[in-house]
Amino acid sequence: VSTQSTGKTINTNYFIQTNLSSTMVASTEEKFDGMLLHIAQQHDGIEPLFDTFFGFLRRKTDYYTGAQKEAAEVLLMNNFKKHMSIALQEQKSKEDSDSFEKPVPKVEPATIEEITTEGAKASA
Numbered sequence: 001v002s003t004q005s006t007g008k009t010i011n012t013n014y015f016i017q018t019n020l021s022s023t024m025v026a027s028t029e030e031k032f033d034g035m036l037l038h039i040a041q042q043h044d045g046i047e048p049l050f051d052t053f054f055g056f057l058r059r060k061t062d063y064y065t066g067a068q069k070e071a072a073e074v075l076l077m078n079n080f081k082k083h084m085s086i087a088l089q090e091q092k093s094k095e096d097s098d099s100f101e102k103p104v105p106k107v108e109p110a111t112i113e114e115i116t117t118e119g120a121k122a123s124a
Helices: 012-021 034-040 048-058 071-098
Strands: 113-115 122-123
Touching: 048 071
Parallel strands: none
Antiparallel strands: 113 122
């Protein structure tokens, strides 16, 4: 895929193999969070956000029409499946840690004490 602004060619097969075979480092994965959150806040839901992103790819790159256009859907689905798998694993880990039984505090048995009219205590 080459971008219209730079004319650089990107081998999508390389990205498919690299993204599937390596795990992202948290700092790399979160690098664009601020910018992406700002963009997401400008939309009313995920569908308009996706429309903006895919429109950008259509207008500014040859993602859909490049020499490897058949790889566009494969690249998209591979990344979708990768992040869905990670999200489900994280959700399961969170549920597992939330279901960990916390120790119940020991409670002393209740006793009954009678208070007489004279103010002295008498045990029952």
